Amino acid sequence: xxxxxxLPSATEILFGIGAxxxxxxxxxxxxxxxxxxxxxxxxxxxxxxETLGDPAxxxxxxxxxxxxxxxxxxxDAERLEALAPDLIVTQxxxxxxxxxxxxxxxxxxxxxxxxxxxxxxxxxxxxxxATIALLGELCGRQxxxxxxxxxxxxxxxxxxARPALAQPPRTLVxxxxxxxxSGGHWTPGLVELAGGIPLLGHPGANSQTLAWxxxxxxxxxxxxxxxxxxxxxxxTRAAQALEARAEWTALRAVRTGRAYVMDGNAYxxxxxxxxxxxxxxxxxxxxxxxxxxxxxxxxRSAVPIRE
Numbered sequence: 001x002x003x004x005x006x007l008p009s010a011t012e013i014l015f016g017i018g019a020x021x022x023x024x025x026x027x028x029x030x031x032x033x034x035x036x037x038x039x040x041x042x043x044x045x046x047x048x049x050e051t052l053g054d055p056a057x058x059x060x061x062x063x064x065x066x067x068x069x070x071x072x073x074x075x076d077a078e079r080l081e082a083l084a085p086d087l088i089v090t091q092x093x094x095x096x097x098x099x100x101x102x103x104x105x106x107x108x109x110x111x112x113x114x115x116x117x118x119x120x121x122x123x124x125x126x127x128x129x130a131t132i133a134l135l136g137e138l139c140g141r142q143x144x145x146x147x148x149x150x151x152x153x154x155x156x157x158x159x160x161a162r163p164a165l166a167q168p169p170r171t172l173v174x175x176x177x178x179x180x181x182s183g184g185h186w187t188p189g190l191v192e193l194a195g196g197i198p199l200l201g202h203p204g205a206n207s208q209t210l211a212w213x214x215x216x217x218x219x220x221x222x223x224x225x226x227x228x229x230x231x232x233x234x235x236t237r238a239a240q241a242l243e244a245r246a247e248w249t250a251l252r253a254v255r256t257g258r259a260y261v262m263d264g265n266a267y268x269x270x271x272x273x274x275x276x277x278x279x280x281x282x283x284x285x286x287x288x289x290x291x292x293x294x295x296x297x298x299x300r301s302a303v304p305i306r307e
Contacts, residue, residue, distance in 0.1 A: 001139050004042060004085040006075075006099055009128075009272035010120060010135065011036050014089075016273045017136050018144035024083045027073075027099070029229075032266065032274075042080055043073045043099050055178040055227065055238050073099040077107035087138060088117045122271040123185045123204045125156070125193070131271070148273060155276045159193050159283060169286050171196035172220035172253070175228050175264065177238045180215060181207045183226075186275060187268055194282035196222065212247040222286060223253040225299070226264030232294055236261045239299050259299040260285045267295065 004025045005011040011030040014023055020035060027043040030036045046065075051057040065072055080088075088108060092101040101119055108117055118138065122128045129149055136145025171191050173183035183191070188201030199218045202208050207228075225239040239261045242248040253259045262268065267278040277295075284291035291297075 001087060002083070002085045003087045003089065003139065004080060004083065005030065006042065006088065006090040006104060007120060008032070009122075009270040010089040010131075012270065012272040012274065013132050013135050013148075014139070016144075016148045017132065017139070017141040019135070019139040019141045022139055024085055025080065040079060040083065042076050044076075046072055046074055053234060053237070055176060055241075059176065059179060073103075075099045075103050075107055077110060080107055081110050081112075084112060085115050086113070088115055089135070090117060090119055092119050092121060120271075125186050125189055125275055128186065128271045128273075128275055129153070132273070152273060152276050155280070156193065159195075159276075159279055162195065162283070165195050165286065169196045169221040169258075170199050170218070171222045171224065171282075171286065172199045172215065172218065173201065173268070174210075174223065174225045175207045175269070177225060177227055177242055180210045180212065182210050183207065183268075186271060190268070190275065190279045190282055193279045194286055196282065196286045212245070216247050216250065219252045221253060221256075221258060223251065223259040224262055224282065224285060224296070225260065226262045226268040228269045229265050230263075231265050232261065232263040232297065235264060236297070236299070254299075257298065260296055261299050262296040263294065 001022045002024045003014060003022045005014060005023055006027055008030045011026050012032055014020060015033050023039055025042045026036055026039045028041045047061060051061050088104060090101055090104045105117060108115060120131050122131050132145050132149055136142045173187050173191060175181050175183055182200050182202050184202040184205050184207035188198035188203040191198040199220050200210055200214060225235060227235050227238050248254060267274050281291050281296045285296060
């Protein structure tokens with residue numbers, strides 16, 4: 001089996017089930033596990049350099065591109081043809097997250113041997129489990145998939161077995177900062193699994209733009225900022241920029257020092273095996289427990305913190 005993975009989450013799953021040696025190509029964003037970086041890259045971003053690091057500029061460009069029907073990624077169709085995959089793993093869930101299905105399908109028509117194209121559409125943790133099982137079947141790695149699923153379900157059970165917090169924190173997860181956007185799809189479920197009450201989330205659906213008036217009215221106990229595609233340093237800069245808004249500095253979570261920043265690129269944004277680690281990191285934040293600072297950290301704010 002020769003597999004072209006056009007999703008970072010699928011790449012993580014394939015390595016997780018023992019199919020890493022089957023992968024002949026990945027995207028430019030496939031960076032975990034480290035071995036994935038060594039595979040040939042089939043995509044590149046079409047975001048202009050001047051938008052990088054500017055959430056508002058990225059949002060404007062993305063909205064304009066989606067409205068115009070343009071892709072945010074380029075696919076190297078010639079390289080894909082030369083690698084001759086038997087299986088191409090892609091998605092239709094989000095026009096912003098990966099190269100579009102239409103572009104993949106068009107490129108696949110040039111290939112010899114009629115490769116199979118599989119579109120993954122997970123919207124919940126259970127859907128991710130189903131995706132792992134499916135890729136195990138397609139790649140003949142059923143035993144590896146079963147072992148991975150056993151581990152993930154055991155970790156989920158351990159989270160559910162923890163004593164409930166006396167006052168479950170009302171938790172807002174922001175998947176973008178300018179404009180603020182809600183936690184969608186699997187994210188509200190991860191908050192619940194961690195012991196919190198998700199606020200302004202959109203379970204099973206795309207992330208949505210949130211009005212600042214709605215955020216102020218909700219006044220969460222905890223905020224976790226996980227900008228899509230941002231590592232911890234970029235996420236921290238984006239979150240710190242929110243201090244220019246009076247609505248942000250007035251929020252209970254900010255005033256009491258319970259605003260966190262998280263590496264969304266590695267964890268929450270990717271529907272793969274590390275969603276369980278995401279839930280564990282959420283739980284650490286909600287309970288005030290230590291967590292790896294390279295994954296999640298308190299937002300070091302210039303705003304005076306008071307109880």
